[in-house]
Amino acid sequence: MIPAAFDYTAPSTVEEAVGALAEAGEDAKVLGGGQSLLPVLRMRLAAPTTLIDLGKVAELRGVREDGGALVIGAMTTHYDVQRDPLVQQHAALLARATDTVADPQVRHRGTFGGSIAHADPAGDLLAPALAMDTEMVIAGQGGRRTVAAADFFVDYFTTALEPDELLVEVRVPKHTGWHAHYEKFNRVAQAWSIVAVAATVRVEGTSIAEARVGLTNMAATPVRAHAVENALVGAPATPEAIRAAAAHAAEGTSPTSDGNADADYRQHLARTLTGRAVTAAVSG
Structure with missing residues (x-):
């Protein structure tokens, strides 16, 4: 058409x-x-x-350091985010999640900021952005303002952007030395996530010192699995402790039922995939 x-x-x-x-x-x-x-x-x-x-707005492209954060331009392609050495060093979770976005053709054309602003709850970059406490820098006629990821995602395909505003960059706190994994469940390769889990952890010795876990497609917006994070902090990095923490993954979620899965099955997937994601991250 x-x-x-x-x-x-x-x-x-x-x-x-x-x-x-x-x-x-x-x-x-x-x-x-x-x-x-x-x-x-x-x-x-x-x-x-x-x-x-926005294809001609050069200032919207690229990744740079700014103190304790990385700044990713909204028009930076998924392909460039995947391969950027700063992202791989300081924001491994974003690199892992971006690896799963669609296919190589889409990753070469699609943009990091476009995916964030589109706010599809099944999109693979929203939960990592939430888990890593990113901030969205928005430009309007009154100047620029910064909105935390927790406040940016409002509802299905709805963000804090006003009609006359643009997302210009995303500020990502550095998670240097953290291990990360993105565990995605979908029917076929390159399809949207039925459920996915973004996990990044910092391990000290044999214990988990810090943890961030975000859930994809478990509500109208990405969900932070705070109960899982709280259970992981200070716990030994063992399969048993991780399974016990992952049992809390569905708390506070409100998944829908559709042709791909019903709500109960999505909650089961959230618990199972959280265990896998954290285990893989700890092992990494």
């Missing part, structure tokens, strides 16, 4: 992009990598009056 007609603009700076959004109004759409937006346009599930292409 052919998309409905729309105006097109390709700004070269964040300020120009924000101005274009303000001028176009609520019926505008922002184009990043296009991996989510273009299919929606082709099916006419969205009919924007204006399409704002």
Whole structure:
């Protein structure tokens, strides 16, 4: 199907992009990598009056250090995030999760910020972003503001972004020396997660000193498994202790039932996959 007609603009700076959004109004759409937006346009599930292409905004690309954080530009592709040495050293969980996003073609075109802003609860980057306490830097006509991941994801496909605002970068606290794993359960390769678990841990000696666990597709937004984290901290890094902690994974979740799985099965998967993810992370 052919998309409905729309105006097109390709700004070269964040300020120009924000101005274009303000001028176009609520019926505008922002184009990043296009991996989510273009299919929606082709099916006419969205009919924007204006399409704002961020492909020429160079400042939105790349990974850099800023003290105790990494700063990832919103237009940085999944492929570049996967392979960036700073991400691999200081944010291993993001690298592991990005490895599972779709297929190589999508990872070369799709963008880190686009996936975050799309806010699909089955998307593979939301739970790691939440687990790592990332912060979203948002630009609007009034300047820039920073929103914690816990406050950024509001509901299904809904974020704290206002219609005239852009996600420009994501600040990721460094987790240097932490081990990480992303355990994903799906029907076929490259499909959306039915359930997935993002786990990153810091081990001292034979005990788990710190733990962060996020759940994918267990609610309308990504979920932080605080009960699991609390049970892991100070526990021995043994299969028995990890299984006991993972038994708390479904607490506080509200998964849906659909054609892929019912809610009870998703809660079972959350417990099972959490055990696997933490075990793999500790072993790494």
